[in-house]
Amino acid sequence: MDIKRILGGAVFAATASFLPLAANASCGWSDINLQNARAAVVSPDRVHFVKHGDSANHCPSDGKECRAKAYLVRGDMVLTGTREGDFVCIGYVTARGDMLLEWLPAASLDTPPADVQNPSDWTGTWRVFDNEITIAPKGDALAVAGDATWRRGDNVHVGDLQGVVKPEHGQLAFTSTGDGALPYAQGGPDDCRIKMVRRGAYLLVEDNDKCGGLNVTFTGFYKRGVNKKP
Known part of the structure; x- marks a missing residue:
């Protein structure tokens, strides 16, 4: 659309x-x-x-x-x-x-309808601005990997996340450790902590601003089928 x-x-x-x-x-x-x-x-x-x-x-x-x-x-x-x-x-x-x-x-x-309002499918490549999150099935869980970028003139800051997690109560929530994932609650104030939900055609993401360099955030809403930024 x-x-x-x-x-x-x-x-x-x-x-x-x-x-x-x-x-x-x-x-x-x-x-x-x-x-x-x-x-x-x-x-x-x-x-x-x-x-x-x-x-x-x-x-x-x-x-x-x-x-x-x-x-x-x-x-x-x-x-x-x-x-x-x-x-x-x-x-x-x-x-x-x-x-x-x-x-x-x-x-x-x-x-x-409810099945569109709260869909159960997570897999795909989700994008907004320069941010990209890929979710793929892995056994009975989901492998999540993402890259985020903040740009201002010649200044470019980046961040990333990854983890293998299972949805619980319609939400993906975890702490990205750099080489895997911990439960969300086990993350400290300086760890990259992520929550995701699905609503209609969108993936909503909220982080704690600790997933990359200065001003980098995954927070926002993403859509599949979006063109990748050049």
Whole structure:
């Protein structure tokens, strides 16, 4: 499902470091997380993103001044998070691997069936921005390997994770030790600790910012079938 958009005004809503936006009514990573994220499907033929709030407007609202140029179409799947009146903060990963964090009218979204909402399949190559996570079956468990990159000008910091783990209660949670995995609870404050869940077409990941160099994080939501960054 490809986004149909004029994306110049939409990509600003997400940064490679996954930092939340600063606005009066912002929609950022903290609004879509492992605890509240749900899959939803766009129901109208076309629905435009709604602009974020700042000191110059009262967005999100249904006023024309809050209507963005970029839009999604019927059948596009998103993640939902925090709700602000009639609007909900959503996440979407484009075919290019960009992560968008935007407002949409809540009435424009339908909830998929339980088997789509909480799918049991994990395997594949998942990407967003420069980050990549591969999950493959290994016996009765799953082998997880990932690479994350943070870029700012000529500065490039990287990180990685790996482990063989089993899903428990719909979640993969473990401590990556560099050559394997320990249970999540056995990790210390300076160890790379990871949690993952599946929602619809997405893999949501949350780490403790200890999985690589400065500013490197796996935190975000990933999608299969996304083009690898050059």
